[in-house]
Amino acid sequence: MASITLNHLVKKYGDGFPAVNDVSLDIADGEFIILVGPSGCGKSTLLRMIVGLEDITSGDLLINGERVNDKAPRDRNLAMVFQNYALYPHLTVYENIAFPLRLNKGKYKEEQVKKLVTDAAATLELTDHLERKPANLSGGQRQRVAMGRAIVRQADAFLFDEPLSNLDAKLRGQMRSEIAQMQRRLGTTSVYVTHDQTEAMTLGDRVAVLKKGVLQQVASPRELYEQPVNLFVAGFIGSPSMNFLPATLENNVLKTAVGDIRIPEEKAAKAAGKKVVLVGIRPEFFEDASLVEESKLHHGSTFTAPITHTEWLGNEQYGYIHFDPTPEVRELLDSLARDMDADELRPQVVVTLDAASRIRGGRDAELWLDTRKVHLFDPETGENLTRDADAGARLTEEANAARAEEIAAARDEVPAAS
Template structure:
């Protein structure tokens, strides 16, 4: 295991374009860090620089405190799991897993190779498939073989380059759980690249959000969700995406196209004096007022809206409300949509309500919003005007404690 430190890492190509621009990240020993962002944000380039497949234009890359910028990939003792698995079709599962050890030419005895391969196969439930060829395996089994090949190397760190993108949705969910459990049991430093924010939120101890080669924020998934640094992070993290409602703060009231929303004093203070703000409101900050008690209603504010349509998903329900956008923020929202790889950010509110709610399209409904959780953003800069940095840091600190507890539990299980 090893720590990985990136200090002001820059990658420029021949045309001078910075694919990665001044990125600094400290990855702790045993930590699982996710690099996430839309296509072309530089996440895979950054991963390839860590493993040594891309040269570093400037900055320092340290593994366990040692600068490795000029070291060849084979000398960094890092194991990479590729998107296409990179298995050898003519070799059995056994030989595919053993291959990295065979390359060392005599470093491992046949018995050591066999012990490590069978141990990895047992961990990954591949023991019954060791004599099969990759073509006869399912997508999930091939993924596990690629991971087994990384495990037997006893590498300092695992690097994953979108390893689940070729799998169907159900299998992706299953493999997410397997990767998470494996990383926790091995406590191996891991860096994982994905464009899927669901993978990022469910797997990572910390998540680094990239946009156009620039690090926007690195924090625990919960801090990113509850205390995003800017419009891009707020919009990219979370599914469905955060709603961005244009408005103006007058006193303690946010004037919006959907009516007035009463704000807590601290939130109102942050937006007061701005010509216009964007109110960031996640779908789960809402509820059908008819399903709440008086005590619950008192913790937020209500407003009237006409619903366009609803989506019932069994465990939850989404209702949609259209509104007239403010032309002063139209360009900002269109740019944000393009940065997030979306066609456009529609001028409609997505509201999550209880699955038992009887709201339907065309209804005139009273909706409740938890105004304590609303964020206000400056459209000109994208800055989150209401971000509580201390509260966010506390969320990430608690996540670190949880990881350490997991590591201690896994170590105890290995010793028993």
């Protein structure tokens, strides 16, 4: 196992453009960390720098405290799982998994090779497929073979480069679960690159969000979701994404295009002096006011807004509110969309409603908003003015403590927590 330390890593290409720009990150022994961001943000480049497939322009890369900038990939003892599986079509599953062991001629006896391969196959439920060729396997099975090849190497860390992007949605869900369980059983340090935030939120102990080569925030998935450091992280993490509404603040009331929203005094104080703020509201912060328990009403604000249409999903439904942005706000939304690699951010608010709600499109609806949870952003800098750094740190500390117990249990140091 290994700890991996990135100290001010920079990667510049011939034109001087920094694909990775001053990234510092400490990855603990046994940690599962996710690198996430839109296309072109530098996450795959950073992964390739760790494994040694990209030169480091400046900064230091340490594995277990040893500087490895100049070490060849084969000398770093890292195992990489690629997007395209990189399997040999003429070899059986057994020989594909055994291939890295065969490269070390004389190091492993045939009995050792057999034990390592069969153990890996059992871990990945490939025992019944060892004599098959890759062409006869499903996409999920091929990906498991690629992971088996990484396991038998007994590497210090696993590096995953968007390993599930070639699979359909159902298989991706299954493979996410398998990768998570495998990593917990093995307790191996893992760095996983994805642009899929569902993978990021469900797999990682911590998630590192990148934008244009710059690290924006590193935290547990829950801290990223509940206490984002800026507008970009808030908009990138979550599905449906956070709603952004321009507002002016008068006393403790936000004047928005969909209605007046009264917020707690302590939140309003953090935006004092700002003429305009962007209000960040997750869809689930809303509820149909008629279904809200009376004891909760005083924790929020009730307002009326026109619902253009609804989408019923069985367990819940989404309602949509459109608004007309000013040219300045339209420009801000377009800029944020470009940052997040999206075509556009529509001037609309998405609200999550209970499946039992009778709110329907084409009419006004009375909505309740939990104003304790809204965020206020500076539209010029993108800074989250209402972020509670201490509360966010506690969320990540809780996640780290729970993870440490899991790793200890996986290594048979202590019994698993109930």
